[in-house]
Amino acid sequence: MEKGGEVIKLIGTHSSPFVLRVKIALNLKNVPFEFLIEYLPYKKTQLLLDSNPVHKKVPVLLHDGRAICESLIILEYIDETWASCGAPILPSDPYDRAIARFWAAYIDEKLFPPFRAILTTEGEEQKAKVGEVVAALEMLEEGFGKCNKGGKFFGGQTIGLVDLVLGSLVSWMSVMDGLAETQLLDPNKIPMLAAWAEDFCEVPAVKEVLPEIAKLVEVGKGIQARERAAAAAASSASVTAIGDPTVSS
Amino acid sequence: METGRGDEVKLIGMWASPFVLRVKVALNLKGVHYESLEEDLPFGKSQLLLDSNPVHKKVPVLLHNGKPICESLIILEYIDEVWASAGAPAILPSDPYDRATARFWAAYVDEKIFASMKGALITESDEKRKALVESTLVGLGSMEEALDRRSKGGKFFGGESIGFLDLALGSLVGWLRVMGKACGMNFLDPDRTPRLAGWAESFCEADPIKDVLPDTDKLVEFRKTLQAAMEAASAAAAAAATPATPSTS
Secondary structure, X not given: OOOOOOOEEEXXXXXXXXXXXXXXXXXXXXXXXXXXXXXXXXXXXXXXXXXXXXOOOOOEEEEOOEEXXXXXXXXXXXXXXXXXXXXXXXXXXXXXXXXXHHHHHHHHHHHHHHHHHOOOOXXXXXXXXXXXXXXXXXXXXXXXXHHXXXXXXXXXXXXXXXXXXXXXXXXXXXXXXXXXXOOOOXXXXXXXXXXXXXXXXXXXXXXXXXXXXXXXXXXXXXXXXXXXXXXHHHHHHHHHHHHOOOOOO | OOOOOOOOEEEEEOOOOHXXXXXXXXXXXXXXXXXXXXXXXXXXXXXXXXXXXXXXXXXXXXXXXXXXXXXHHHHHHHHHHHOOOXXXXXXXXXXXXXXXXXXXXXXXXXXXXXXXXXXXXXXXXXXXXXXXXXXXXXXXXHHHHHHHHOOOOOOXXXXXXXXXXXXXXXXXHHHHHHHHHHHOOOOOOOOOOHHHHHXXXXXXHOXXXXXXXXXXXXXXXXXXXHHHHHHHHHHHXXXXXXXXXXXXX
């Protein structure tokens, strides 16, 4: 049930997994919202800069003009504000809530950085990053076994916080698999998570907003190209510096 | 003053850790009696710590009736939820937007201020230290603005009583003083950040804090111990990495 006359907007991009989490959460709660697209990294709108002056990042949720930033914080805000709509995102028991928050933080701090770095590294360095991601997923496989209480999701019978946080990366995992020749959700290594990922993507509130893999591949290739160009520019600048007798090392 | 029926509360910690301090103060605020288990960091980690926090192997860990809760900000939320009653003050506000704001700034304290401060204390490069000191000051400047912008009055970020953000930032005051001594400056200078300087004094004098706040001189000594341990560790690592000179046959 939405409260009458509320204005809800989400500033984001189509490719950001952090934005995707929030889209799914709003969908789960049946909260209609206006999606304001940013064309990152080329340009940031004045609205984004005004709404998130500290980090200048997406997602930003605007609720009746007030800005809420940082995806995990937005998810808790949505759960608290629309508590009577749909299933809860966080469990009710304080210990279970602490565990959910723990794994959500783990995913963002330990899994996401090497995961993102798969796009900006090559060769042995990339292999090492893939290794870190696989190790984190194996840790989460164990975590899943302890959280799911017999259900299909981290949240049990329904999608919860950890499902949203990890689930928002599943589409990008297919992209990474293609670019780095891996199989991150390997059913032989992490059978529970492999099954979970399929179940997650089938949930209607998720299916409706999952990005197209082909479009993510384009975004991924764009990131790779920019990284290579930056690396090339940096190394030619340092070569120039070494060769130039007027520049001191 | 409640502990709950037959509650057993233990805190695995270390006297110099600001993250542990947050939890001690929170438990004090709620009037919860707990057993303090001191780790001998950086020299060793107890089996209890390794078993209770296998993922991160860090303090603090709260053990409530044997169940471990890890990560200081997550522990604070747990404490607030478990020991919520008319007698004990709330650590987080009740309004979802105010909660999001408190969580946002607490995350900022950890990601921006603590990270810069730690980096500045550890780095051997003068240039890097300068940049990290500057980054810490920028972060504190943002907190001054945040304190200024609060609509509700009171000595603390949480209003009249100590709240989530007070605990997050207040726990760093001791180490900011250590850094101040190392750099020859006052990080909580009333000329630069008048509100924050006043807030820091109020925080350190408040009842739940003053008995558990570590002495700044002891922290300075501890920092020397840490530096010596780090130097010994890197010397050992360098010696291990140096290949043995092959003998000529």
